[in-house]
Amino acid sequence: MKANLNSLTLALKANPALAASLAALVLACVALAAAQGCDLRHLVKVDAPRDLLTAVDTPDPAEGITLAEAEAVWTDWTAWVNDRSTRFRRAVDDAEGRYAALESLVNLGLDAANTAAPAIPGGAFLVGGLSLLTGLLLKRPGEDKRVFAEKKNSYNAGLEEGKRVVLDAIRPAATSPRQSSPTA
16 A cells, blocks of 8 residues: 555656646545535525515615525515505405495485486476586596696697797798898
């Protein structure tokens, strides 16, 4: 055994490339053995959207998360989405309930007015006229957005028309020959 060790030592001294290769192999084995004992999931980054990380209150959304943190963030995210979805569904259901109550109240009022209208002279015209007047005066859903969009479009069209008028007024003056003043 001692003879084999001596011959290996002589071979390594005679061939430095073999010695360097063997040293690199031993170093690689030691590094892999050390890495095997570590949790490598902390080294792997997950490319998660920043707004998602902000929504679930991760410590530093700009830095991102690692694979080791991904499962906990996924659990938090699904809980966040489910909570918001439930709250939104509840809000829609509440709004539908209020709408149904208002619709019922309006229909009840119109039915009562239509029932009493024939007893009053001109009552049918009165109920029809009130319905028409109410329809004209009440804002419809989305009316403010529509009016804003119309005003914005009108303003932009006015700016474009103003630019065109000014440019048309400037162009003939710029292209016409200069008048020379008469000399006395």
